[in-house]
Amino acid sequence: MVKDPVSNAAPGAGGAVKSRRNPAADDGTAGSTGDGAQWAAVVARDGSADGQFVYAVRTTGVYCRPSCPSRTARRENVRFFETTHAARAAGFRACKRCRPDAAPLALQQADAVLAACRALEASDSGIALAALAAAAGLSAHHFHRVFKRVTGVTPKAYFRAVQTRRVQSGLPAASSVTEAIYASGYNSAGRFYGSGAAALGMAPLAYRAGGAGQSIAYAVESCSLGQVIVAATARGVCAIELGDAGADLGERLRRRFPKAHFTPGDADFRRHVAQVLAYIEHPQGLLDLPLDVQGTVFQQRVWQALRAIPSGRTISYAELAGAIGRPGAARAVAQACASNPLAVAVPCHRVVRGDGALSGYRWGVERKAELLRREAREIR
């Protein structure tokens, strides 16, 4: 886990523009360092680069996936963008051939596998391979291969594991198991959403019993936005919340993890707290902390996508829904934003209404406005 101090870049001295994590923060153009590799991927039509960036062609006004089969443009007319959102913001439109706004193929496949896992978990006697494949819209052979790549096991072995688990633990296995499986598939499929930085920690099986057996360090500090609580498990930061009264914040944490053992935290934890405090004052780039957060697959995906929004930018709920390949799910996206447990680290304050109005914020709309104002200041 790389820990960049976020407070070391003086405002105005390049600021977020120089952030290694967020080269798109300036004009949406990726930094020059990675251009060589990106151009090579475009020339090679490298499908494995899909989802990591898009390229736009000045002469056509269109942006594409690296693997787009259309004729390779001239290098001097090409610009690279970390996200399709940034490409659109710069005035380019999506290519109709490679459809860069659609979810990456790997992610579509992960979704299909996830649906199959759910079906298997809900079934009493298993489901024939042919039926699973048909539901996924793939041939039996292809589906079997994709399933095994994502989960590491065959559908048959997966169903056996589900049965074993039912017997052994009597767990309500469905959602937690699929999330565990999905989390493993997601890491290979979802790089687009991770923005190249430390991905959200995914600990699907933790927290099951309110934090039983877990040690959680936490601290409540004063900051210019009021009180802030930062809490972390051994894996990473699990809560950042803002409020008016520190006691309320502590109470909320204890309610969320009623069985955890709370500690004051070690030196590493103190450093994380200092990072959060510094970021609140000078929000630049990505708050790069190890994170440990539990959520549904959908919530995880929304939170990943939030971390891909450069500081100083805002996006609408509908655009965010499009960015995760779920156009039309703006309401569900708004709910996922509202349940984000990690203020500023998962920057849900960068989501606004379609008409630009600030809309709500879990920790108060005035704090949201102030965070956005500070980000705009850091970028100038």
Ligand SMILES: [Zn+2]
């Ligand atoms: Zn294209």
